[in-house]
Amino acid sequence: MDRRELLKQLLVLTSGMIGAPSISFSGTGLVTTGKLALSEDAKRLVYKLCGIIIPSDGNVKGADDLLIGDFVLLMVNDCRTPEDQERFGRGLQTLLPTGRSFKSKDPSEFDNQDWNTYLTAVLTAKDQGTAKLGIDAQRLDDLYYFVNTVKQLTIQGFTTCKYFMTEIMPYEMFPGGFKGKVKIQPGEKVNIYG
Amino acid sequence: MANLIGKTKEKRTFDAIVIGSGMTGGWAAKELTGHGLKTLVLERGREVKHIEGYPTANLYPYELEHRNQLPEKIRAENPIISKCHAFTEDKQHLFVKDAEHPYIQDKPFDWIRGYQTGGRSLMWGRMVQRWSDYDFEGPARDSFAVDWPIRYKDIAPWYSHVERFIGVSGNKDGLDTLPDGEFLPPMELTAAEEYFKRNVAQHYKDRHVVIGRCAHITGNYEYYMQQSRGGCQHRDQCRRGCPLGGYFSSNASTLPWAMKTGNLQMEHFAVVEAILFDEKNQKASGVRVINSQTKEVTEYYARLIFVNAGSFNTNLTLLNSRSSRFPDGFGNDSGNLGKFIAFHNYRGRINGVYEGLNEFRTEGRRPTSGYVPRFRNVTKQETGFLRGYAATFSARRQIITNRDGIGTALKNNLLNPAYGSWSVGSSIMGETLPKETNFLQLDPVKKDEWGIPLLKVAMTYDDNDEAMLKDYFEAFGEMFEKAGFTNIKATDSHQPPGIDIHEMGGVRMGHDPKTSLLNKWNQMHACKNVFVTDGACMTSTSTQNPSLTYMALTARAVDHAVKELKKRNL
Numbered sequence: 001m002d003r004r005e006l007l008k009q010l011l012v013l014t015s016g017m018i019g020a021p022s023i024s025f026s027g028t029g030l031v032t033t034g035k036l037a038l039s040e041d042a043k044r045l046v047y048k049l050c051g052i053i054i055p056s057d058g059n060v061k062g063a064d065d066l067l068i069g070d071f072v073l074l075m076v077n078d079c080r081t082p083e084d085q086e087r088f089g090r091g092l093q094t095l096l097p098t099g100r101s102f103k104s105k106d107p108s109e110f111d112n113q114d115w116n117t118y119l120t121a122v123l124t125a126k127d128q129g130t131a132k133l134g135i136d137a138q139r140l141d142d143l144y145y146f147v148n149t150v151k152q153l154t155i156q157g158f159t160t161c162k163y164f165m166t167e168i169m170p171y172e173m174f175p176g177g178f179k180g181k182v183k184i185q186p187g188e189k190v191n192i193y194g
Numbered sequence: 195m196a197n198l199i200g201k202t203k204e205k206r207t208f209d210a211i212v213i214g215s216g217m218t219g220g221w222a223a224k225e226l227t228g229h230g231l232k233t234l235v236l237e238r239g240r241e242v243k244h245i246e247g248y249p250t251a252n253l254y255p256y257e258l259e260h261r262n263q264l265p266e267k268i269r270a271e272n273p274i275i276s277k278c279h280a281f282t283e284d285k286q287h288l289f290v291k292d293a294e295h296p297y298i299q300d301k302p303f304d305w306i307r308g309y310q311t312g313g314r315s316l317m318w319g320r321m322v323q324r325w326s327d328y329d330f331e332g333p334a335r336d337s338f339a340v341d342w343p344i345r346y347k348d349i350a351p352w353y354s355h356v357e358r359f360i361g362v363s364g365n366k367d368g369l370d371t372l373p374d375g376e377f378l379p380p381m382e383l384t385a386a387e388e389y390f391k392r393n394v395a396q397h398y399k400d401r402h403v404v405i406g407r408c409a410h411i412t413g414n415y416e417y418y419m420q421q422s423r424g425g426c427q428h429r430d431q432c433r434r435g436c437p438l439g440g441y442f443s444s445n446a447s448t449l450p451w452a453m454k455t456g457n458l459q460m461e462h463f464a465v466v467e468a469i470l471f472d473e474k475n476q477k478a479s480g481v482r483v484i485n486s487q488t489k490e491v492t493e494y495y496a497r498l499i500f501v502n503a504g505s506f507n508t509n510l511t512l513l514n515s516r517s518s519r520f521p522d523g524f525g526n527d528s529g530n531l532g533k534f535i536a537f538h539n540y541r542g543r544i545n546g547v548y549e550g551l552n553e554f555r556t557e558g559r560r561p562t563s564g565y566v567p568r569f570r571n572v573t574k575q576e577t578g579f580l581r582g583y584a585a586t587f588s589a590r591r592q593i594i595t596n597r598d599g600i601g602t603a604l605k606n607n608l609l610n611p612a613y614g615s616w617s618v619g620s621s622i623m624g625e626t627l628p629k630e631t632n633f634l635q636l637d638p639v640k641k642d643e644w645g646i647p648l649l650k651v652a653m654t655y656d657d658n659d660e661a662m663l664k665d666y667f668e669a670f671g672e673m674f675e676k677a678g679f680t681n682i683k684a685t686d687s688h689q690p691p692g693i694d695i696h697e698m699g700g701v702r703m704g705h706d707p708k709t710s711l712l713n714k715w716n717q718m719h720a721c722k723n724v725f726v727t728d729g730a731c732m733t734s735t736s737t738q739n740p741s742l743t744y745m746a747l748t749a750r751a752v753d754h755a756v757k758e759l760k761k762r763n764l
Contacts, residue, residue, distance in 0.1 A: 052600060052601065053600045053601070053604065054601075054604065054605050054608070055601055055602060055605065057602070057605075060605070060609060062605065074259070074260070075260060075263070078260060078265040078266065078267075079260055079263050079264070079265055079266050080266060081266055081270075116600060116601050119600055120599070120600060123600070151600060152597075155597060155604075155608065156261065158608065159608060160255055160256055160261045161256050162254070162256045162257075164256075165254065165255065165256050168609065171254065171255060172558070173252070173254060173429060174427045174428075174429060175427065175428045175429070175557075175558035175559055176427050176428060176558070177428055177558050178381055178382060178428050178556070178557070178558040178559060178560040179382060179556060179557040179558060180382035180383050180384035180385060180387065180388070180556055180560075181382070181384065181385040181388070181554050181556070182554060182555050182556060182557045183553060183554060184552075184553055184554065184555050184613065190593055190610070190611045190612060190613060192593050192595065192611055194555075194557060
């Protein structure tokens with residue numbers, strides 16, 4: 001496209017942008033189910049897990065900085081079936097203070113390293129039996145569902161948030177074209193939105 | 195009771211009435227108003243204005259509250275429309291929800307509709323391949339349905355007429371199965387698609403891989419500025435509505451064009467209950483409309499009626515238009531109204547992996563795919579089934595993100611994805627045969643909230659479709675193997691008809707009034723001032739995405755209608 005044509009395109013493009021509303025779609029009447037009633041303790045636990053799953057560090061923001069916990073709860077609240085929400089709640093309940101111990105500690109006494117070890121044990125427990133965690137198969141099933149749901153939604157929330165899609169792997173709203181055959185340069189950074 | 199007080203009869207009288215503002219209604223409006231005819235377009239849905247009617251068009255993915263997933267409550271309330279891949283958070287407001295306009299599935303059928311200005315032209319797939327004479331001659335050669343009353347030469351100039359106006363990106367491939375058109379520059383095949391194209395050409399002289407021709411502006415920008423449309427910016431968010439007018443929709447193109455003539459009037463929330471028949475003049479005199487919101491009834495009158503309500507709704511309107519002349523539905527002397535409906539078989543998909551060409555990736559987004567035109571039974575009958583299929587083909591470089599573990603290790607993995615192999619895939623678009631046993635009827639008892647009978651749909655696959663699907667899996671499995679693809683998996687979705695959104699027929703064209711409803715000009719055999727030019731008119735389905743053919747038939751029909759008006763034959 002030559003410069004003159006490009007300018008024309010931009011003119012049309014700009015008029016389109018100005019004419020289009022800039023409202024957030026959250027204001028267009030989506031219905032929330034409101035079925036997930038969690039205590040403040042329970043919510044704090046979910047936020048805690050999000051931060052363990054994708055921690056913050058000096059270079060790249062993590063789940064805590066990006067409020068990914070809000071996204072996780074929103075998605076479970078709005079986009080899961082009532083059955084899955086119940087399962088999520090049962091799994092979560094397992095991790096609230098119970099007096100039961102894992103490596104001589106109640107979950108309420110875990111530090112970050114304990115949490116990391118524990119969640120890893122839950123996520124790999126499917127293959128290793130239930131003995132290690134000291135709970136029966138049904139409860140492990142619910143616990144796995146809860147932890148894995150938080151993990152997958154944390155990943156989704158992280159990789160689809162504004163920060164990630166603008167500063168880490170930019171998403172171009174107007175790519176302007178498509179190239180079917182681009183030579184990959186050595187050491188090139190891979191962008192999942194490229 | 196008809197509203198004869200609010201507006202005088204004079205104000206409710208037009209030269210032409212177009213029922214529907216979608217793909218073909220928009221074209222009818224553009225052509226009719228262009229000939230100076232005062233035209234009323236009736237749209238049963240709400241008004242969606244170009245640009246300002248697209249509330250999600252410019253939202254970044256992270257601005258969608260549920261990242262484009264629909265809340266469970268909406269999915270649970272809408273089991274039918276939720277099957278449509280495009281029914282997502284950013285586009286859900288453009289689709290008819292299940293409870294809005296119920297219908298009866300005598301056999302499973304997913305009816306995907308858009309009731310608004312522009313209808314489904316806002317959310318369509320935008321693939322626009324021409325038919326060839328192998329398609330138009332199909333029914334006569336293979337003895338099904340009835341002979342098409344037209345051939346390629348009759349429609350070719352109208353394909354050109356439509357393509358120039360809507361803007362079609364495509365490559366001149368020189369194939370007799372897929373005639374070339376008036377193309378803007380093509381989009382690119384990916385490296386692995388180009389490889390497959392070469393490989394297929396080496397092994398099969400009659401099979402071809404081309405870039406899909408699509409209704410996107412990729413050149414001749416000066417010309418499209420006249421429509422206030424800009425070039426496609428490859429956002430690939432088309433179905434939200436394009437604020438640039440980069441792809442063709444009635445909203446961006448034909449309707450504003452028609453409006454500029456000063457000859458167009460549009461009424462929204464206008465559900466056409468019936469077409470009125472004037473016994474004295476033996477012609478259609480107008481339509482009776484129910485306002486979907488107020489339920490107020492109004493009659494509009496015109497010398498010319500174009501029925502473009504969208505295949506099955508066109509059938510519904512005609513079936514519900516009964517008079518002493520037409521006791522079984524408007525124009526239904528043949529008894530075939532609502533019968534011989536058909537669709538495209540989209541059940542089959544085949545996927546695989548290509549390990550080569552690892553030095554290449556793609557860049558940007560592409561709102562079309564590769565396309566493999568029909569190669570079965572083209573010049574003569576060669577297989578155990580009739581007709582054939584086209585298919586999409588696409589290959590894109592996978593990006594692999596390791597999601598194992600938690601904590602710092604997981605985060606590092608998410609920040610450092612790697613290129614995987616090429617993911618290759620194809621989907622079938624199979625021609626199904628219109629049969630009398632596939633039909634539409636009105637329910638004798640159940641009615642919608644406007645008092646109009648519910649439509650009953652009885653349409654299903656047959657042995658020919660099953661045999662064709664099996665052949666597709668075998669043929670593409672072989673092509674994939676010859677190309678060195680691995681991990682080849684064929685999937686039959688077993689989905690009922692409907693999700694293809696290519697439902698056709700019921701008011702078919704044909705030579706003989708005894709077996710068809712429309713003549714070669716899409717004009718009713720039994721009532722010359724009524725034209726049907728949407729998918730309902732189709733005699734057979736071929737293997738091409740049908741919208742381009744509907745649009746060309748519409749422009750051609752208007753041209754004929756205007757000539758007949760001038761000769762005072764209507």
